[in-house]
Every structure is written in structure tokens, then in C-alpha cells.
Amino acid sequence: VTVETTEGQRLETHVTAARGTTARPMSDAELDAKFRELAAYGAPTVDADALLAALKMLGEKGDVSDVVKVTGSS
Amino acid sequence: VSQSQTEHRPTQRLADFLARSQWRDVPTEARREAIRTIVNFVGTALGGCRDEAIELALRALGPFFGPPRATIIGRAERADALSAAFLNAVSANVLEFDDTHLQTVIHPAAPVVPAVFALSELRSVNRQELLHAVILGVEAECRIGKAVTPSHYRRGWHITATCGVFGAAAAAGKLLGLDRQRTEWALGNAAAQSAGLIESLGSMAKSISVGNAARNGLAAALLAEQGFTGPDQAIEGTYGFAKVMSEAADFNMITHALGESWEIASNAYKPYPCGVVLFPVIDGCLDLRERHGLVPGQIAKVTLRGHPLLRIRTDRPSPKRGATPRSAPNTVSPSPSSMAPPVSRNTPMPASPTLPSSNSAEELRSRKMRQSPSRLPS
Numbered sequence: 001v002t003v004e005t006t007e008g009q010r011l012e013t014h015v016t017a018a019r020g021t022t023a024r025p026m027s028d029a030e031l032d033a034k035f036r037e038l039a040a041y042g043a044p045t046v047d048a049d050a051l052l053a054a055l056k057m058l059g060e061k062g063d064v065s066d067v068v069k070v071t072g073s074s
Numbered sequence: 075v076s077q078s079q080t081e082h083r084p085t086q087r088l089a090d091f092l093a094r095s096q097w098r099d100v101p102t103e104a105r106r107e108a109i110r111t112i113v114n115f116v117g118t119a120l121g122g123c124r125d126e127a128i129e130l131a132l133r134a135l136g137p138f139f140g141p142p143r144a145t146i147i148g149r150a151e152r153a154d155a156l157s158a159a160f161l162n163a164v165s166a167n168v169l170e171f172d173d174t175h176l177q178t179v180i181h182p183a184a185p186v187v188p189a190v191f192a193l194s195e196l197r198s199v200n201r202q203e204l205l206h207a208v209i210l211g212v213e214a215e216c217r218i219g220k221a222v223t224p225s226h227y228r229r230g231w232h233i234t235a236t237c238g239v240f241g242a243a244a245a246a247g248k249l250l251g252l253d254r255q256r257t258e259w260a261l262g263n264a265a266a267q268s269a270g271l272i273e274s275l276g277s278m279a280k281s282i283s284v285g286n287a288a289r290n291g292l293a294a295a296l297l298a299e300q301g302f303t304g305p306d307q308a309i310e311g312t313y314g315f316a317k318v319m320s321e322a323a324d325f326n327m328i329t330h331a332l333g334e335s336w337e338i339a340s341n342a343y344k345p346y347p348c349g350v351v352l353f354p355v356i357d358g359c360l361d362l363r364e365r366h367g368l369v370p371g372q373i374a375k376v377t378l379r380g381h382p383l384l385r386i387r388t389d390r391p392s393p394k395r396g397a398t399p400r401s402a403p404n405t406v407s408p409s410p411s412s413m414a415p416p417v418s419r420n421t422p423m424p425a426s427p428t429l430p431s432s433n434s435a436e437e438l439r440s441r442k443m444r445q446s447p448s449r450l451p452s
Binding site: 004011014016018019020021022026039043051057061063069071074 | 105106108109110112113114116117118119120121122123124125145146147148149150152165169171176191194195198199200201202203204205340342343344345346350353354355357358359361362365366368371372373374375376377378379
């Protein structure tokens with residue numbers, strides 16, 4: 001990407017590995033931020049933080065119905 | 075069964091693996107990535123759950139819903155499990171913010187996770203069983219996808235839908251505890267419903283095949299559970315999925331290192347709601363803005379150098395709605411529209427690329443505004 005400014009400056013950058021590919025994966029924090037933004041955008045009544053915490057417990061023992069149900073909106 | 079026999083029976087070999095797989099055999103990295111896959115899935119479904127495609131589907135199909143036993147993600151309405159699976163797959167895929175299995179360009183979660191979620195509300199399922207089922211569903215769809223890549227997609231099959239139905243069937247079948255024979259039938263029942271055309275990308279019809287992949291995959295497994303039979307060689311048979319829907323299938327992709335390497339471990343997640351070919355461009359623009367504190371008025375010209383696909387897919391100064399895909403073949407979305415701000419809502423699209431705007435981008439933006447599209451840019 002080369003940007004030329006109105007003052008005649010030439011700014012350049014070269015990206016060899018894009019974000020969101022296996023070479024430069026989204027971090028957990030980035031994925032969490034994406035989750036919160038999308039939740040706020042499409043389903044603002046859903047408690048995004050509680051849901052995110054519940055989803056991260058999916059590898060643990062315990063019933064799943066409480067997790068799936070809270071993906072809905074009240 | 076000898077090695078040489080299994081080589082010729084990839085469907086049976088895959089079914090056998092799915093039926094036998096144990097949670098303790100799944101390595102930590104696959105489990106970890108499965109959680110990330112589900113987090114990304116639920117996020118994208120929450121973001122998309124009020125898209126016009128969902129509203130229209132609810133209006134058209136809602137009157138036919140069965141007992142409301144399953145959750146529609148992000149919404150107060152409930153639906154029968156099959157319909158919920160359909161709607162949740164549509165929500166997850168409609169914003170083009172999916173996960174991507176880069177080798178096949180399958181968006182793995184959209185067909186698989188909704189089938190598993192819906193089924194978990196009908197049967198008693200624990201969290202590890204759910205995660206295990208998702209991992210196996212992704213394994214099945216991506217391996218089958220690899221076997222028919224690249225000719226399958228090149229012919230115009232929308233691989234997320236065509237292979238996703240196998241993933242949904244495999245995942246649901248695992249949750250139902252199907253034995254090898256019934257798992258094979260579930261895969262066969264899935265093969266009989268494999269559909270989805272690249273031509274439909276850019277229209278709401280794409281959502282039908284993605285939604286159906288989840289819905290029909292779940293149905294395929296529920297049918298198999300009852301003894302509803304499928305063909306013996308659903309994938310490799312003379313008139314099976316791979317033979318009919320691709321040119322040169324490599325069945326080794328289905329069977330090689332099964333249980334040793336895990337497809338979900340290489341799942342990737344979109345940081346921007348557009349095709350992957352644009353990611354480095356957006357990264358670069360954001361990087362320059364960050365480093366030099368650029369504001370739009372300072373920018374005289376932007377020049378991009380990159381893969382030829384970048385021009386083919388994105389150099390469209392005046393995209394027409396309907397004629398220009400919202401998402402073009404090969405995971406590459408039509409970028410001008412994806413760079414334009416959403417105009418159908420008051421809130422900005424999350425994480426949408428904020429590009430230092432050149433004159434042409436500004437023009438594009440105002441053109442988009444004038445067109446007043448009722449849909450979000452993909």
C-alpha cells in the first residue's frame with residue numbers, strides 16, 4: 001500500500017501475512033472484541049460478557065442447555 | 075477390513091472414525107480451536123440475527139414452524155430444531171464475517187454448529203459432547219472438501235453448503251451416538267441433499283443453501299437414527315457426491331491421518347467482513363494511518379500492489395446491486411461495497427475497515443449512499 005499525501009509525502013507499507021490467516025491468527029483478545037462488537041451491533045439485549053464466559057467453559061464438564069439457551073434474547 | 079479395502083471405501087472409513095472417536099483422543103489444540111470457532115460463530119450469528127434475510131425467512135417460514143423448542147440466536151422467538159438450525163446458519167454467514175478453512179475456503183462453523191446447538195436442546199447433552207461433535211463435524215466437511223478441491227468449487231458448487239451438510243450430519247450423528255452403519259447412512263442422507271451454487275452468492279439465495287446445510291444435515295442424522303438407509307458409497311460411488319460433483323477427487327484426503335491431524339486446528343477467523351484477498355490491503359491502510367496519524371483530507375492518492383485477484387474481485391468503481399455479488403467466488407467479497415459504510419442502520423458495522431479515504435473511495439461511498447441499499451454491505 002502506497003499513500004501519497006497532499007503535501008507530496010510518499011508513505012509505504014508491505015503486508016506479507018494478513019491478520020486473520022493461519023500465519024497471523026486473530027488472538028483470543030481480538031476474537032473476544034469481535035464477539036462483543038457484533039453482539040452490540042445485532043443483539044444488544046444479549047448479555048455478551050456472560051455468554052462469552054459460558055462459551056469458554058464448553059470444554060469443561062456440565063450440561064450444555066444453559067449455554068445454548070443464553071444465546072437467545074429475552 | 076484391510077488397508078486396501080478401506081482405501082476404496084472412504085465413506086465407510088470416515089463413518090467408522092466418527093462413530094469410534096472418543097473425547098479423550100482429541101488433542102488440546104483442537105479443543106481450544108473449537109472453542110474459538112464457536113465464539114466466532116455465536117458472535118457472527120448475533121451480529122447477523124436481524125439481517126433482512128433473517129426477517130424475511132421468519133416471515134415466510136415462521137407460520138410452518140413446529141414446537142418452539144430451540145433457540146434462535148440473538149432473538150426472543152424460538153423455533154423447532156430444524157428451523158432454528160436453518161436460521162442460525164443464515165445469521166452466522168450473512169455478514170461475511172465467518173471462520174474460514176483456507177485450504178478449501180469452507181466456512182466450517184455455519185453449517186455444523188447450528189445443527190449441534192439445536193439438537194442439544196432436544197436431548198441431554200454435556201458440554202464436552204457438544205464440543206466433540208463440532209470438532210468431528212468440521213473434520214468431516216473439511217476432509218470431504220479437500221477431496222474435491224479445487225474442481226468442485228471451480229464448477230460452481232458453493233462448498234460451504236455442499237460439504238457443510240456432511241459436517242452437520244456427522245456432528246449431529248455423533249451427538250445421537252450413531253454406530254458406524256447409521257453414521258454411514260447419515261452421510262449418505264447428507265449426500266442426497268448436497269446443494270448450493272456459487273451463482274447465488276450476492277443474493278439471499280446463498281443463505282438458503284447454507285441454512286439448508288445445517289438443517290438438512292441434522293435431518294440426515296435424525297433419519298439415520300431411525301434406520302433411514304443411505305447408499306453404501308455416498309461419496310466415492312460411481313454416482314456418488316465426489317464423482318458427480320467434482321472432476322478428480324482425491325479420497326486420500328478423507329482417510330489420511332484420520333484422528334492424527336485435525337482440520338479445526340487450521341481454522342481462521344475474519345478480522346474484517348470481506349474476502350480474504352482484501353485483508354492485507356486493509357491491514358496496510360490501518361498500519362499507515364496508525365503510524366503517520368493520517369486523516370482523510372491529507373490523502374491525495376492510494377496505490378495498491380498485490381495479487382491479481384485483488385483487481386479481479388475488487389476493482390469495481392460502480393457495483394450494481396443484484397448484478398454484483400455481495401460475496402464473490404473464492405471467499406473474496408466484492409470489496410467496494412465492503413469498504414462502504416453500512417447505510418441501512420444507524421450503528422456502524424463493527425470492525426469494518428476504516429480506510430484512509432481517497433477521492434475515489436469517497437465517491438464510492440456517496441454513490442452507495444445514494445443507492446440506499448436496504449442491505450448491509452457484505
